[in-house]
Amino acid sequence: MGKTMIMKIMERAAHKEVHVGERVWCDIDWSTARDFGGANCTLQFDEITEKQGRVWDSDKIAFTFDLQAPSHSEKVSNNQKIIREFAKRQGIKHVFDINHGIGQHVLLENGLVKPGDVILGTDSHMNLLGGVAAFATGVGNTDIAASWLSGTNWFRVPETMKIEATGEFQCGVSMRDFLTRLVGDLGAGGLDFLAVEFAGDAIERSTLAERITLCSMVTEMSGKIGLILPNGPVLEWLAGRAGPEVRSRVASIAPDADAPYIETRKYDVSKLEPLASCPDAPDNVKTVREIAGTPVDQVHIGSCSNGRFEDIAAAFAVLEKSGFKVSPSVRTIITPATNEVMRRCASEGLIEKFLDAGIVFTNPTCALCTAEHYGALPGGDVGCSTTNRNFIGKVGKGSHTYLLSPMTAMATAVKGVITDPRDIIC
């Protein structure tokens, strides 16, 4: 019997043969923490080592400041300071402060992530790095503190589901809509404890941004990791950033032809139409046509799921077709994933046009995914967002959020009511 991708990744990290269902100890390539959870990790590490402990490898630890960047309160500022001081004391050089962006994206752009890496982080969307075939997972502070002690951690070797996507997206439909279809079909717990391999020609042709979108929301089905083997331009980009070793890594973790899958699901993405996750759960899925006309108060485009340049450019194309004007009744906010994305938006002239249209363009941050930073919704407001969660009251008690693709979100900002982007651009 052959091996799946996650089995090969775990075998590299565990230095032994692994079997599905077994618990194994894996060497950790990166153990990271954000400004959220980061102080909890450093305080816990100091407590268990009575402030005398040294981390196992200061070159394999990174801190990213993204959840509340810049800080909005004294408490958060203090947590960020605790992290900076810990990093200094431990000789940790990979500190990406508030001027960088969303952690996983920053690690990726800085060439720190390779296919086959095992990566921990205090962000449940770490697994978007599965888009370059790294096994990255969100964990709590105890997992992080433990890995700083030992350089290892325990994992159950998961079963793998294979999802094959073929065909080309129709005008106005994107990878986000395919993802929403999957979340609707599989449900919030549909992938609990499972790994996923995405394959098929629609995946092989997809951009890095699309792969990130797809893998980020495996979390919303409670999956362990969604993996895509880098190929074509994505592989070239990754090798350019992370070095030539990327190619041999890809070869070493490619799944075997007779790898065991518990299930294979097949989708023809050319049959999809724009979809939405309706309040108050990602798996409450309807077509945009069904909910079109719903008035909204705020539209947000960004997040770790849809904050890449390609996502913002897709929204820009909808705005361009609409004469560069959004509805005055809607507050529209765009948040790039990283500084690199923001610079490209600036150099290609997008930001000026967004500002002219009456849109707020923010620094890169995760802030709009919380109720504790800018963009929080008051009770009774309806929001539309390209983020990944619309749980009850997540961005404000008594508010409700629809999760949409960047194109649908911008079409909605333009019209002031939920709008199918095909009505504008196709």
Next chain:
Amino acid sequence: MSEILRGRAWVFSDDVDTDLIYHNKYLAETDPKKMPQYSFEYYPGKENFAKEVKPGDFVVAGKNFGCGSSREHAVYCLKEAGVPVILAETCSRIYYRNAINNGYPVLFVKGLSEAIKAGKIKDGDELEVELGTGTIKDSTSGSAFHGDAVSDLERDIMSAGGLIPYLKSKKK
């Protein structure tokens, strides 16, 4: 014969996400002892949980309990409130790890989601739970359930008191 725990049930649905258990508004908190005051503040109908929960009470839930964020706050806020064990049909994987890593028991109880929907286990029911055997009795309704034990590794981590004490004991 392991100890029998007795307490009241607080019953929750399927897919209870971490924002419902412990809202993102309070993520800047770093002291686990201060976390119970925020438990279930956003869960419709359970806003008074934090005020009314008593040490020994049980959290009873359907499938995929604790889905969403990786915040360990969502485990601490119940553990520090004195809830001795989570009874759920299944837990979301990150929540499960966070519980085990803290030596905090979780029992996976087959059929619990349907039993909750059918009203066979309700808020305020008196429960008897035997952790060693996984036996759960609802003395109010007369229903009985069985919770699955965890794997050998998780049992070892649990009995060491959590992941950190487990790793420290291995180093010796």
